[in-house]
Amino acid sequence: MSDTARENIMRKLAAAVADRPAQIPETGALPIPALCQAEKIEQLKHFMQSVRGEVHVVKAKDWVSRLQDLLRPRALKTLLYGPATPHGKILAAGWPPEDPGLPRLVPYAAPVEDFKSELFQLDAGITGTLGAIAENGALILWPTPEEPRLISLVPPIHIALVDAGNIYCNFSDALTAGSWKAGMPTNALLISGPSKTADIELTLAFGVHGPREVLVLVLEA
Amino acid sequence: MRIYPPKPETVYFFGTCLVDMVYPDAGMAAIRLLQREGLRVVYPQAQSCCGQPAFNSGFPDEARAVARKQLHLFPKDYPIVVPSGSCAGMMHRHYPALFAGDPDLALAEEFAGRVFELTEFLVHVLKIRLEDRGAPVTVTWHSSCHALREMGVIQDSKSLIRQLRNVTLLELENEHECCGFGGTFAVKQPEISAAMVADKAADIRNTGAGTVLGGDCGCLMNISGALQHQQVPITGQHIAQFIWERTNG
Amino acid sequence: MAETTGFDFAKNIRHALGDQQLRKNFKFAMGSMIQKRRLIFADEAEFEQLRAIGSAIRTRALAKLPELLARLEARCTQNGIQVHWAETTAEANATVLEIMQRHGATRMVKGKSMVSEEMHLNHFLETRGIEVTETDLGEFIIQLAGETPSHIIVPAIHKNKEQIARLFQEKIPDTPYTEKVEELNAIARRTLRRKFFDGQVGLSGVNMAVAETGTLCLVENEGNGRMCTTVPPVHIAVMGLEKVVEKLSDVPPLLRLLTGSATGQLISTYFNMITSPRRPGEKDGPHEVHLVILDNGRSRILTDPQFRQTLQCIRCGTCLNHCPVYTRIGGHAFGHVYPGPIGEILTPQMVGLREAGVLATASSLCCACEAVCPVKIPIPGLIRELRNASYTATPTGRVPGEGFKRNLPETLVWKAWEKVNRTPALNAVVTRLAGLMGDKAPRLGPLKLWSRYRTPPQVARRSLHAMTRAQGVDDE
Numbered sequence: 001m002s003d004t005a006r007e008n009i010m011r012k013l014a015a016a017v018a019d020r021p022a023q024i025p026e027t028g029a030l031p032i033p034a035l036c037q038a039e040k041i042e043q044l045k046h047f048m049q050s051v052r053g054e055v056h057v058v059k060a061k062d063w064v065s066r067l068q069d070l071l072r073p074r075a076l077k078t079l080l081y082g083p084a085t086p087h088g089k090i091l092a093a094g095w096p097p098e099d100p101g102l103p104r105l106v107p108y109a110a111p112v113e114d115f116k117s118e119l120f121q122l123d124a125g126i127t128g129t130l131g132a133i134a135e136n137g138a139l140i141l142w143p144t145p146e147e148p149r150l151i152s153l154v155p156p157i158h159i160a161l162v163d164a165g166n167i168y169c170n171f172s173d174a175l176t177a178g179s180w181k182a183g184m185p186t187n188a189l190l191i192s193g194p195s196k197t198a199d200i201e202l203t204l205a206f207g208v209h210g211p212r213e214v215l216v217l218v219l220e221a
Numbered sequence: 222m223r224i225y226p227p228k229p230e231t232v233y234f235f236g237t238c239l240v241d242m243v244y245p246d247a248g249m250a251a252i253r254l255l256q257r258e259g260l261r262v263v264y265p266q267a268q269s270c271c272g273q274p275a276f277n278s279g280f281p282d283e284a285r286a287v288a289r290k291q292l293h294l295f296p297k298d299y300p301i302v303v304p305s306g307s308c309a310g311m312m313h314r315h316y317p318a319l320f321a322g323d324p325d326l327a328l329a330e331e332f333a334g335r336v337f338e339l340t341e342f343l344v345h346v347l348k349i350r351l352e353d354r355g356a357p358v359t360v361t362w363h364s365s366c367h368a369l370r371e372m373g374v375i376q377d378s379k380s381l382i383r384q385l386r387n388v389t390l391l392e393l394e395n396e397h398e399c400c401g402f403g404g405t406f407a408v409k410q411p412e413i414s415a416a417m418v419a420d421k422a423a424d425i426r427n428t429g430a431g432t433v434l435g436g437d438c439g440c441l442m443n444i445s446g447a448l449q450h451q452q453v454p455i456t457g458q459h460i461a462q463f464i465w466e467r468t469n470g
Numbered sequence: 471m472a473e474t475t476g477f478d479f480a481k482n483i484r485h486a487l488g489d490q491q492l493r494k495n496f497k498f499a500m501g502s503m504i505q506k507r508r509l510i511f512a513d514e515a516e517f518e519q520l521r522a523i524g525s526a527i528r529t530r531a532l533a534k535l536p537e538l539l540a541r542l543e544a545r546c547t548q549n550g551i552q553v554h555w556a557e558t559t560a561e562a563n564a565t566v567l568e569i570m571q572r573h574g575a576t577r578m579v580k581g582k583s584m585v586s587e588e589m590h591l592n593h594f595l596e597t598r599g600i601e602v603t604e605t606d607l608g609e610f611i612i613q614l615a616g617e618t619p620s621h622i623i624v625p626a627i628h629k630n631k632e633q634i635a636r637l638f639q640e641k642i643p644d645t646p647y648t649e650k651v652e653e654l655n656a657i658a659r660r661t662l663r664r665k666f667f668d669g670q671v672g673l674s675g676v677n678m679a680v681a682e683t684g685t686l687c688l689v690e691n692e693g694n695g696r697m698c699t700t701v702p703p704v705h706i707a708v709m710g711l712e713k714v715v716e717k718l719s720d721v722p723p724l725l726r727l728l729t730g731s732a733t734g735q736l737i738s739t740y741f742n743m744i745t746s747p748r749r750p751g752e753k754d755g756p757h758e759v760h761l762v763i764l765d766n767g768r769s770r771i772l773t774d775p776q777f778r779q780t781l782q783c784i785r786c787g788t789c790l791n792h793c794p795v796y797t798r799i800g801g802h803a804f805g806h807v808y809p810g811p812i813g814e815i816l817t818p819q820m821v822g823l824r825e826a827g828v829l830a831t832a833s834s835l836c837c838a839c840e841a842v843c844p845v846k847i848p849i850p851g852l853i854r855e856l857r858n859a860s861y862t863a864t865p866t867g868r869v870p871g872e873g874f875k876r877n878l879p880e881t882l883v884w885k886a887w888e889k890v891n892r893t894p895a896l897n898a899v900v901t902r903l904a905g906l907m908g909d910k911a912p913r914l915g916p917l918k919l920w921s922r923y924r925t926p927p928q929v930a931r932r933s934l935h936a937m938t939r940a941q942g943v944d945d946e
Contacts, residue, residue: 002565005765006555009711012769013536019775020533027526030519030723047736112701112754120667136737145751153696171722181718184683186749187700190741195693198733199608199624201495201631202502203651208607208659209666210693210739234943236934238891242901243927245934252943264938266945269891275884277835279857279875283888290892366836399794403834408916410832412487415923416798417834446924 032173033135040134040167041218047137051193052206053214060219063161064094067217068102071124076103080125080155082147083107087128087161108148119150124157125211131166132216133174133190139216140174141189149187158191158211164220223373225337225345226300231261233301235291235336237308238270239438240459247438247459251304251339254465258347265294273311276319278405285319288312292328300346301336304461306368307437309338314371338368339461340378340436353385355467361391361430363421363444365437366399378436378460385467391428395420402443418447426453433457479828482803492628496800499627503791506734507842524727525846527720528782531712535772538681538714539763545684549746551759559589562764566591566673566706569760570600573704575670579662581688581695582606583675584622584785585708585764587807591673603665605694607658614641620801622787622808623732628800662694672698672756676709677784678724679761680743682717686761688742689728696740705747705756711763712772712781724784727844731786767820774868776855780815782845789839789849795832804829811839815852823860823871830856904929 035043045055058066071079082088088107095105106122108115127147130140139160143149152158168174171190175181180188195210206212232255240248252262268291276284291312295301303309313336320329343349362382364375382390401407401417408414421444425433433448433455435441445457486492511517531538543553556562566589570578578595580586580602592602592613604613608625612618614637619625626634631649638657639647645657674695678687686707688695699705715724729735748755772778790796790810801809806817806826814833817826835850843849856869861880865872890896904911909928913921920926932940 001561002554002556005557005561008557009555009763009765009769010536010540012765013539013711013772016769016772016778017533017535024530024533027523027530027720027723028519029719030523051739108753110753115753116667120663138737138741143752143755145749145753148753148755149696149700150754153693153700171725172719175718175722181683184685184743184745186744186746186752186755188685188743188745189696190737192737192739195691195739197607197655197692199606199611199626200634200651200654202499202624202627203631205651205655208655208692208694209605209662209697236938241934242904242929245930245932245937248934249937249941252938252941261944263944263946264934266935266939267894269894269897272891275887277854277857278884279854279859279861280884281858283884286888287891366834366838370837370841397838399834399836399838401794401834403836405916406831406834408919410483410795411919411922412483413795413798413832414834416487417794418923442927443924446920446927449925450923 029172033169035134035169037164037167040169041164043134044132044137044167044218048193048214048216051137051196053137053193053216055216055218057164057218057220060221063217063219064091067159070215071103072101074157076123076157078106078122078124079103080106080108080119080122080151082127082151083109084146085128088146091126108151112148112150119154122155124159125151125155126159126161127152128161129166130178131168131174132162133168133171135170136192138171138190138192141191142185143187143189144185149189152189152191153210156207156211157213157215159215159217160191162216162218164218223341228346229260229300231263231297231299233295233299234262234264235268235271235295235301235303235308235312236264237303237305237438239442240304243442244438244459247462248304250459250465251302251461253469254343254461255302258349263299267294271308271311272319273308274404276311276315281319285323288316288319288329289325292325292332295332295335299335300342301332302339302342303336304339304459305437306338306365306372306374307439309336310367310371312336338372338374338436340381341372341374344377344380349381351381351384351464351468353387353467354469355385355387357387357389358432359389359391359430360432360434360463361393361425361428362396363393363400363425363433363435363440364396365435365440368436369397374436381460381464382434385464388467391430393424393428395424400440400443402439404439407443418443422447422451422453425455431455432463434460434463436460477805477825479803479805479832482805483799486799486803491630492800493798495628495630496797499624500791500797503734503788507731507788507791510730510734510736520723520727521844521846523723524784524844525782527715527724528784528845531715531720532772532778532781534716535712535714538716539711541681542679542684542714545681546761549684551684551686551746551761554760554762556762557765559764559766562589562708562762563591563594565762566708567595567598569704569706570595570671573670575704576600577665577669578602578671578673579665579669579698579702580604580609581672581674581690581698582609582625583673583708584807585675585710586673587619588766589708589764603662603669605662605665605698607655607692610658610662611637614638618802618807620809621790622785622810628802666697666701669698669702671704671706672700672702673706673708674699676707676713676761677728678721679709679714680718680721681714684745685718686744687721688744689725689738689740690742691733691739693740696742699742699744700755703756704758704760706760706762707744708762708764711765711768728784728786731788731842731844771819777819777852777868779847780819780852782847783812783816784845786844788842788844792838792842794836794838795834799832811849811853812847815849815856818856818871819869823856823869824874825871827856827860827871827874830860898935901933901935905931905933
């Protein structure tokens with residue numbers, strides 16, 4: 001059925017565009033602004049905070065202890081992470097094993113089929129990022145075998161680590177600089193803050209199905 | 222941005238069918254304004270309608286036949302001044318497409334290039350200066366859709382009102398929303414049209430202005446008709462007539 | 471699948487205009503959306519530049535459509551996405567059902583998809599024993615109410631919070647009455663979290679599909695789209711065949727235009743770019759991803775050089791927001807899947823003029839939609855073309871049902887109008903007669919309709935023709 005449909009559709013489409021000129025003009029492009037790193041960090045902070053994202057700029061060597069400071073007041077029980085990632089290893093190495101004031105680290109080490117019930121009960125998840133986009137305050141996530149997608153979706157708090165040197169001016173900038181077209185991951189993601197909706201009387205409300213809190217640590221060298 | 226010609230000696234005047242039949246004083250006022258600026262105004266007596274009513278109603282052949290008649294009545298290279306954003310828009314924007322593939326296409330394009338809405342002509346070609354001789358008055362302004370979106374002349378119209386120092390312009394809350402005329406729309410979808418003009422009338426009432434000014438007689442007919450039907454004592458007037466009366470003393 | 475007949479536009483309009491609550495809800499909502507959009511596109515020159523790019527991207531994609539669809543299919547297939555083609559909504563529904571049955575699946579979770587509304591997918595699956603749960607909050611609300619969406623982006627915009635509070639209390643077990651928006655959202659979140667967990671198949675639409683990389687892009691704010699496309703073991707994406715774009719570099723400008731125009735946002739909360747099912751070593755994501763490409767009349771629309779511009783649409787909904795007609799009658803009055811200005815041009819082309827040509831009368835041609843369309847579709851011009859097609863005596867097959875409105879009375883009226891306006895002497899006579907009648911013309915036909923809500927126009931005793939002659943204005 002699908003093959004006949006394909007044939008019929010393609011035949012109709014080919015006939016429909018037969019009158020088109022061979023040369024179709026190319027599209028112009030918007031210029032990519034030239035911003036320095038400090039400006040990009042400021043823009044990122046501004047836009048994320050405007051949609052209730054929380055952004056902290058920290059020294060790269062201090063991020064684990066800074067994270068612990070930020071998490072203590074929240075009294076979380078569990079923190080999901082990808083143990084085989086570079087930042088996952090640093091996190092585990094710097095985490096005290098029996099501290100009641102901090103969440104227990106939970107590695108995402110098994111396929112979701114074996115892990116689903118537990119996953120849906122966890123308090124927070126931490127991921128790295130490919131970078132971020134200053135112009136609209138978006139994180140770029142490229143999930144991998146070591147860092148599955150659901151870490152940044154299921155637990156109600158998402159903690160994200162951004163290398164300050166990987167903040168792009170805008171989305172076009174990120175696509176070109178990163179040569180995305182050479183190979184896309186299973187599910188690349190832009191995340192600009194906590195989940196939200198305005199479906200009821202256009203009243204904005206946060207924390208629907210995705211995380212209700214997004215906590216970003218921008219790591220400076 | 223449109224490029225305007227220098228001030229000419231002579232202009233054509235295309236009155237429009239609504240001005241001809243319902244608001245001839247506004248047409249005459251516009252002609253007087255142009256004459257007062259030193260122009261010779263030519264009004265070809267054989268003119269009738271730009272063709273828009275049929276054009277918008279699904280009858281392009283009939284529209285083209287009427288438009289074609291107008292094309293041949295303005296042969297000299299004078300600007301064609303039109304006291305309506307809607308009719309100016311029809312001729313300036315739509316005539317070329319209407320005559321696509323037609324022997325009169327070149328003529329239509331040349332004609333279209335010479336069409337100017339009245340207020341843009343007064344502001345950009347004549348650079349008119351107005352001296353207000355009237356008593357203080359409050360007015361509000363309705364932006365007709367085609368003057369706004371096809372001809373882009375609303376700022377020109379309002380700048381003329383603002384030149385009149387005894388006139389206070391109180392702006393509508395929803396100045397840019399359609400009044401519901403839309404030519405045959407008012408009779409094809411009378412209830413929706415009525416709902417739209419009711420809101421426009423309420424907006425006008427809420428400004429507290431005594432008069433509503435417009436550059437398009439279709440809108441004025443619609444709005445005035447609704448205001449009168451509701452027995453609201455606010456008058457609608459064409460901007461040309463308003464300016465002429467205020468500056469003529 | 472044929473649209474339901476018995477579509478009475480006039481009755482729907484009367485009903486909508488008489489519903490004060492509806493009008494109040496829409497007036498508030500549309501005003502708010504207009505304001506938000508204006509803020510996000512405050513720089514008009516920049517917006518014009520951006521939408522010129524958007525228009526070029528869409529025009530280019532349509533000009534190369536078969537080539538791009540072939541490339542999309544090849545890349546997707548290479549990456550493990552299974553591509554299916556459907557000429558009709560019946561075929562698309564059958565494809566979705568077949569995938570579900572192959573997996574023995576009876577529970578589907580759905581993200582928002584207007585194409586799935588075209589398919590009437592929910593009804594189709596539900597009558598075959600499949601539980602379909604809408605997970606977008608607006609869609610969830612209208613599913614509980616047993617209604618269809620009234621807007622492309624905010625489907626439940628016609629409801630206020632009191633109506634929603636009552637609905638939740640009545641339809642969701644163990645739910646108290648609350649009008650607090652935060653609490654209503656929390657109820658929805660709790661209810662749907664269970665459904666995501668248990669879902670066997672997730673269905674989504676596609677905002678744009680990138681041919682260069684075989685990537686399906688989805689825009690959303692709530693996270694339900696990610697849930698539907700990541701948690702269940704099977705993901706089915708349904709897409710109108712016009713939604714393809716050529717290159718990855720086409721995405722950023724279109725995304726900016728889409729989120730800005732649809733909701734007045736710089737960017738949505740999430741932008742998902744899906745290129746394959748779960749890869750070896752990955753721990754989550756669907757094992758199977760399917761793409762169903764639907765025609766449903768689009769290939770015919772592509773044939774006509776003017777009407778093909780309809781297919782540039784990126785479904786932002788901003789034309790609805792700016793339309794004075796839509797604001798007053800809402801989406802349900804249109805009686806079909808796509809309401810508002812885009813619906814007025816798309817629907818008659820999809821289901822034929824006989825069924826939906828009347829929609830083209832619901833416009834004053836104010837051009838507010840055209841001024842804000844992010845891909846520069848000349849909507850008023852296309853409405854006009856549909857009116858022409860409705861009356862034409864010489865059908866050319868551009869739109870099904872051409873000439874359906876042709877009737878003797880109207881033809882004669884316009885022929886008479888033409889004659890009068892082409893014949894100066896005749897015009898003078900008619901003008902004189904009308905002038906003598908003043909406002910005492912018999913209130914028949916159009917004048918009767920006019921006079922219901924306005925005083926009739928007063929035709930002047932002396933026309934401008936007569937005045938200029940009397941004043942000695944030059945004739946040449």
